[in-house]
Amino acid sequence: MPHGSPSYTLNGAELVRRRENAGWSQRELAAKCKAAGRAVDASQIARYETGQSTPRPAALTVMAEVLKCEPDDLAIRTAVVA
DSSP: OOTTOEEEEEOHHHHHHHHHHTTOOHHHHHHHHHHTTOOOOHHHHHHHHHTSOOOOHHHHHHHHHHTTSOHHHHEEEEEEOO
């Protein structure tokens, strides 16, 4: 990460809540991310939702875009890297 960039983890429960509120499966969210220009595999979305993995900023941004929210709505800031 660039110097001074925030560090975060994904709020998996919030990702699940927003995805389910949209009426989408993990596979459907993955397809919408791909259509928006960033391939995110359904199995990777499952890992994000369970906390097994944290998305890179580009993946976080596209998921937020297709879920019609801000990336910060899906992230939990943990620290600022100095």
